[in-house]
Amino acid sequence: MDPLSLFFLSVIFLISFPSAVYSFGYLKNEASGKKQALALSLLVLFVAAMVWVVAARNLVVFLVAWEIMSLVSYFLVVFDSTQEKSVQAGTIYIVMTHLGTAFLVIAFLIMSKYAHAFDFASVKAACALMPEKTKNFVFICLFIGFGTKAGLVPLHIWLPFAHPQAPSHISAIMSGVMIKTAIYGIIRFVIMLLGVDSIWWGVWVLVFALISCLVGVVYALMEHDIKRLLAFHSVENIGIILLGVGLAMFFLSLHLYYLAVLSMIAGLYHLVNHAIFKGLLFLCSGSVYKATGTRDMEKLGGLIKNMPVTAACFLLGAMAISALPPLNGFVSEWLTLQAFFLGAGNVGSAGKLFLGVGAGLLALTSGLAAACFVKAFGIIFLAKPRSRQAQNAFEVSFSMKLAQVFLSLLTVVFGVASGVVIKLLAGICAFVLEVDATQMNFSLNNFVLSPQPGNALYLSPPLLALLIVVFGVFAFLAYTFFGNRKVRVFETWGCGYYKLDSRNEYTATAFSKAFRIAFSFFLLPYRKTQKIRESFYHVKSFSYETHTTPVFRKYFYDQILKIVFRSAKFGRRMQPGSIHLYLGYIFLTLLLLLVFMHKF
């Protein structure tokens, strides 16, 4: 095992263990005993397959493990096979994932053709001698193949279907870990085996990563199904991770090794962080589902009173994913932004412009993510319950709480102890990029990060945390001991009306309205209103729905599907049922094969 595999192995176990613990409470009363046993064995198989993927040292072995991982996760997506939705989601997932695998097979075949072997060491040696054009082609194939698994826009289509349908602890593993194996693939095959030497590879990755960030977060803002919202955030965060990886490729091709290592650290750091907080958020959303039986945010609300532990855990996860200090998401986004900032000093004019706009778009993404999680937490956990299920919610069982609390503590630990984490990551990144990093320092000590010594650039998450706590306590003391101490609890002001209930609250749809209009050029929203009238003057009921057009599905996938169906219809003419014709086909095939044998 080399450092890279060990790193991914630890991420896999870091998320899988709490998810497994969580599953005991989650599946209780949910499925029959047999089905629970099946779920557990599938979970073990799933984790084993992922371990195999990152441990493989041979193209064929990797592909087999990859395929097992995809198939087992398919079974887990359709685990609740009584639901029509699960089966449909599973189908989309398996078609897309095999499309990706097909591209991987092409890339691997070309690589092995040059190497005359399948093990990584000889492939690597052969790739160094590969002609430029072939190399570019292999890169594109690998990028599409792994991009599909990672959920990169426009190949993300399966993700918002598959992740919400799987049981929540599986969603946590799929979103937290499985899509990260695609990042592993890109690092292993593109950076380590193929070797980066064209600038446009890095630029290409960066452009797609930026698109993923923005598209993911904008779609997430529109969503009011909790798990779909989280799935779209996975698209966004994969984008942020790939920004780090893409920057590393970009700087590597410019021979800026220090910056390449820094960007790679940022990417891998965000990878761990995303695994932690996204795992946490999926587990919490599973708890909400378990307690209320719905994933629709518009029917939730006020859960913080009945589910205090889950609410606190979700809050920490939401803060981490919104990059709020001093939690882990903040540190890795800060590092990614600094990679943009510091890189600008070393590249040409066009590069500076590109990096500047890229940094701006990343900041936009994090701003939108914060808005999205204010919406998610505020609508689900705060104010008054919007339905009876939400009113009667109860806190989940101990094993589920344990897993949530463990992961939420990790969001704090990985934020505050970033100095230590960075040192560990520097070693891994130096190994990946084959750079001597013994002279490179990314932190002054365990408490202060300093991405570029000599530039007086510092960040100290522990100090930030300490100051916020100290000032908070100071303010609390001043609040408690000075001034008027009288506090009265009274109903919310309602403009003079009284007995305002949960129907007067702001909804998730209303919260995102401004965003829906601002991004309408991309979301193409439309509304359906229906009035049922008793007479001209009296409207008996009024219904209002608003939807956004799934642009990629409608204008890209549906069109492809149409073409496929049309050509299938055309191809059906080949099979008219005449035995003579079939014999002719066999003869023709034989003839072609003979020619093929002779020619090649």
Next chain:
Amino acid sequence: MKIIILAVQLLTFLLLSPLISGLISKLKNNLRMRKGQGVLQPYYNLFKLFSKEEVISETASWIYRVTPFVVFASTLTAALLIPLLALTSPLQYLGDFLALIFIFALGRFFLALAALDTSSAFGGMGASREMFISSLAEPVACLAAFVLALQFGSSNISLFSGMHPVLLSSLIAAIALLFVAIAETSRIPIDNQETHLELTMVHEAMVLEYSGKSLALLELSAAVKQMIWFLLIAQIIFPMQAMPFSAGIGMFFWLGWFCLRLIIIAVFVAVLEVSLAKMRLLRVVDYFGFAFLLSVVALVCAIIGV
């Protein structure tokens, strides 16, 4: 020594910041040919709020109660990032410009949650609008920081201070930051501090349910935040030396210039506020689109080297 500087800096922010709000308010009234309230009115308000009874909504959870402390603490932490008396901030290992942006985001996040917590539709409206505006402001601030980092070597705020030549690029970046600051301090044309009309209020809608001491903490934090933004912009446009630690004429001039540059920005903001009307919410997109474009222009200037 460091501890003293730290304490003096915190006290300066806490004691001086309401004065800037009072000054702007007075100026605005005078410009409109009104007499207006005294410059010290914000202090009276804070004092009054501190001795008032507090009313808390019955639907509110602990998020609502803890928010004033989080907002106050995060704002004070941000205040320590700014070099005030010396050329470097008292805790320069604490963070940089980007950290400042993210620390403000922490306070805003909690304030928006608290607004949703009371189940008042006003709060929801305010939270939605505030998050909308701030998410659009973030790329502008980030790109401006990028330009400044390109010119000064890194995004450490202490590097922007001291006597440095004011290049065109940093001037334009500072103007872009002023756009952000106007939005962040909830001023016209983005927001209006003086109104309690449901159609227009943003920040006021979020804090609508707060009263008494909690409201005092939130108002004080808003004032400190405003002073941080003004100081930051002043540092870039009007460079100045470190405080001379000697009693005498030098010290007097230093303090004069220190106050004057804040007053210049305050006057500018006040004139801007009386001469503009509040924008419709959706026009905020154009506002920040223009500001982002300004930042891009600043970046191009920085690349050319002017």
